[in-house]
Structure formats: structure tokens, C-alpha cells
Amino acid sequence: MIAITGATGHLGLATIQALTAKIAPSEIVAVVRDPQKAADTLPQGVVVRQGDYNDPASLLAAFQGVETVLLISTSELEYEARMREHKNVIDAARQAGVRHLVYTSVVNPSAESAFGASPGHFATEEYLRASGLTYTILRNTLYLDIIPMLVGEGTLPSGQLYASAGDGKVSYALRAEIGEALANVLAGQGHENQVYDIAPGPAYSFQDIANGLSEVTGQPVAYVPVSGEDIAAGMRQHQVPEPFINLLLGMNQAIKDGEFDAASPAFEQLLGRKPTGLKTYLAGVYGK
Ligand SMILES: NC(=O)c1ccc[n+]([C@@H]2O[C@H](COP(=O)([O-])OP(=O)(O)OC[C@H]3O[C@@H](n4cnc5c(N)ncnc54)[C@H](OP(=O)(O)O)[C@@H]3O)[C@@H](O)[C@H]2O)c1
Known part of the structure; x- marks a missing residue:
């Protein structure tokens, strides 16, 4: 049995959908906070078990009879809480055999x-390596799917794309295709103690995104580099919650620092084909 946590989230669901093409649904355990939500979204035949990252007993019960667990990182933002949740999942997996x-x-x-x-990812990787479990780590880049969030709703009407990432570049990947790559790892062999950079390259700057938007919409879009303080002030005017502002500013700073400017063949190899690129994604979402 293969257990998928975060199974009612975007990546968990994409992984399960891809996995059902490879193994019987009855071999897949969807570990979910809310079984009712699972009933509405998950493919027929998948085994649903309740499990909360904050409830070790529920995780221990959910992992009974399971050989492999996919831990989808929590959506919790605060470091201590993230670590506690991830440690609970790793500990429960070990205890459940x-x-x-x-x-x-x-x-x-x-x-x-x-x-x-x-x-938190850095520390979770260390904890996992020391756990005694065999592991596979997929180091995911930013999703193409978050570009609409990075770009913001005002960009197309105003023709101006504001960001505080300077000339920093990101090697984006489509979330559904990361789910496919995960399914291939889960159903495949030879991935023990491997670390894969899911960052296919080429990497793109916000200028590249503005150029792409101009091309697919036929409307000129200009990239306007601004400071993090200016972005934060604008978001506060729109009552955006402070944790989200911090997340976005930190992400932009990390982009500026070059952390997402990576290129690895691993994603294409795991997928077995060329991943979807920026232009195709923008045309699908913003094209006329
Ligand atoms: N690379 C990127 O660009 C990017 C972007 C966003 C997030 N991420 C990270 O990647 C993860 C997966 O992305 P996603 O798009 O699938 O996010 P998502 O749709 O928000 O899914 C997150 C999943 O984690 C589950 N979860 C959160 N806290 C939990 C808890 N205490 N116990 C059990 N389950 C819990 C959620 O359960 P519910 O369904 O019950 O809410 C949900 O299923 C995120 O959680 C985040 O760590 C990466």
C-alpha cells in the first residue's frame, strides 16, 4: 500500500490521479484531514483514512499496512508548527513499520x-535522513500555477507587472506534472535515498513573464521592479493578511537571491517527456 498525505490538496490529488493509472486504487491510501472533502474529490476505489499532521495517533493508524508514504509538505507557514507536523508524520511512519x-x-x-x-524544508530533510527510513526527496521549484498569484489581478488591466524580485529568475514547473513525477517515483524502483531537483529550466525573470503576457494577450505589459516595502504597503492597503505578505516578500527576495534559478534533467527524466514551459502555460491561462 502507498499512502499519500495532503490527498485533498492540489498536488496530492494530482499524484493520486496519476497513480491510479499505474496501480489499483485499492493499493492507494489517501490520508486526509477531512474525509468528507475526500469523498467529493478523490477517484473511486481509493482507500480513505483520516489523519492530521497535528495528531500522531491518527497518523499511526492511517499508516498501518503501508509500505511507502508520500509526505506532502504542510501548508502551515510558521516554522515551529511546520517542523512539528513533518516530524509527526516521519515518526508515525517509522513506528507503523x-x-x-x-x-x-x-x-x-x-x-x-x-x-x-x-x-523548514532544510530541517525536515535532515530529520528524514536521520530517521532510518529510506527516502526520496523531490526538491520542487515554484509552480507555474502560482504565476497568477505572483502577477496579481491588476497586471492585465494596467499593463504593469510589479514585483520585488529584481532580475531574479525562476525555473517553473507545472503542479500536475510534479504529481505525475511523484507517481512515477512511488510506483517505480531505484529511487531509494535519491534527491531530485524538480526544476527543469530554463529559468525566467519577471521581465520574461511580462514579455510572455504581452505576446499571448496582444496587450503590452511592462515589468516594473519595485522594492519589497512598496509591495508590502500596496498589499496592506488592500487588507492582505500579514503572514501572506511576508510569504510573498520572502519568496521574491529568494528569487532575487537566485535560489530558484536552477536547471536539472531530473524532472524530464522522471516525467518521461519534456515538461510544460512558461509560454504554453501563459497561453493556456491568459491567451485570447
Ligand atoms: N512550489 C510551490 O510553488 C508551492 C506553492 C504552494 C505550496 N507549496 C507547498 O507544497 C505543498 C503542496 O502544494 P499544494 O498546491 O497541493 O497545496 P494545497 O493545495 O494547499 O494542499 C496542501 C495539503 O496539505 C494538507 N494539510 C495541511 N495541513 C495539514 C494537517 N495539519 N494535517 C493533514 N493535512 C494537512 C491540506 O489538507 P486540506 O485539504 O484538509 O486543507 C492539503 O491537502 C503545500 O502544502 C506547500 O507546502 C509549494
Whole structure:
């Protein structure tokens, strides 16, 4: 049995959908906070078990009879809480007799990163390596799917794209295709104690995104580099919650620092084909 945590989230669901093409749904355990939400979204035949990262007993029960666990990193933002949740999943997996754990990390994880999630990924990787479980770590880059959030709603009407990432570049990847790559790892062999950079390259700057938007919409879009303080002030005017402002500013700073400017063949190899690129994504979302 293969257990997928975060199964009612975007990446968990994409992974399960890809996995059902490879193994019987009855071999897949979807570990979910809310079984009702699972009933509405998950493919027929998948085994649903309740499990909360904050409730070790629920995780221990959910992992019974499971050989491999996919730990999808929590959506919690605060470092201590993230670490507690990830440790609970790894500890429960070990106690339940799980053999192998696959973890969704971030590209270039670092204790010093300005990107709020990165220190937790760094520390979780260390904890996993010391756990005694065999592991596979997919160090995911930013999703193409978050570009609309990075770009913001005002960009197309105003023709101006504001960001505080300077000339920093990101090697984006489509979330559904990361799910496919995860499914291939979970159903495949030879991935023990491997670390894969899921960052296919080429990497793109906000100027590149502005150029792409201009091309696919036929409307000129200019990139306007601004400071983090200016972005924060604008978001506060729109009552954006402070944790989200911090997340976005930290992400932009990490982009500026070059943390997402990576290129590895691993993603294409795991997918078995060329990943979707920036232009195709922008045309699909913003094209006329
Ligand atoms: N690379 C990127 O660009 C990027 C962007 C966003 C997030 N991420 C990271 O990648 C992860 C997966 O991305 P995603 O798009 O699938 O995010 P998502 O749709 O927000 O899914 C997160 C999943 O984690 C589950 N979860 C959160 N806290 C939990 C807890 N205490 N116990 C059990 N489950 C819990 C959620 O459960 P519910 O369904 O019950 O809410 C949800 O299923 C995120 O959680 C985050 O760590 C990466």
C-alpha cells in the first residue's frame, strides 16, 4: 500500500490521479484531514483514512499496512508548527513499520533563505535522513500555477507587472506534472535515498513573464521592479493578511537571491517527456 498525505490538496490529488493509472486504487491510501472533502474529490476505489499532521495517533493508524508514504509538505507557514507536523508524520511512519518515505521539499533548501518555507524544508530533510527510513526527496521549484498569484489581478488591466524580485529568475514547473513525477517515483524502483531537483529550466525573470503576457494577450505589459516595502504597503492597503505578505516578500527576495534559478534533467527524466514551459502555460491561462 502507498499512502499519500495532503490527498485533498492540489498536488496530492494530482499524484493520486496519476497513480491510479499505474496501480489499483485499492493499493492507494489517501490520508486526509477531512474525509468528507475526500469523498467529493478523490477517484473511486481509493482507500480513505483520516489523519492530521497535528495528531500522531491518527497518523499511526492511517499508516498501518503501508509500505511507502508520500509526505506532502504542510501548508502551515510558521516554522515551529511546520517542523512539528513533518516530524509527526516521519515518526508515525517509522513506528507503523513504513519502509520508504517520499518528501516534497524545495529547490536549494537552506536555513538562511529569505523564503519562509525553505528553513523548514532544510530541517525536515535532515530529520528524514536521520530517521532510518529510506527516502526520496523531490526538491520542487515554484509552480507555474502560482504565476497568477505572483502577477496579481491588476497586471492585465494596467499593463504593469510589479514585483520585488529584481532580475531574479525562476525555473517553473507545472503542479500536475510534479504529481505525475511523484507517481512515477512511488510506483517505480531505484529511487531509494535519491534527491531530485524538480526544476527543469530554463529559468525566467519577471521581465520574461511580462514579455510572455504581452505576446499571448496582444496587450503590452511592462515589468516594473519595485522594492519589497512598496509591495508590502500596496498589499496592506488592500487588507492582505500579514503572514501572506511576508510569504510573498520572502519568496521574491529568494528569487532575487537566485535560489530558484536552477536547471536539472531530473524532472524530464522522471516525467518521461519534456515538461510544460512558461509560454504554453501563459497561453493556456491568459491567451485570447
Ligand atoms: N512550489 C510551490 O510553488 C508551492 C506553492 C504552494 C505550496 N507549496 C507547498 O507544497 C505543498 C503542496 O502544494 P499544494 O498546491 O497541493 O497545496 P494545497 O493545495 O494547499 O494542499 C496542501 C495539503 O496539505 C494538507 N494539510 C495541511 N495541513 C495539514 C494537517 N495539519 N494535517 C493533514 N493535512 C494537512 C491540506 O489538507 P486540506 O485539504 O484538509 O486543507 C492539503 O491537502 C503545500 O502544502 C506547500 O507546502 C509549494
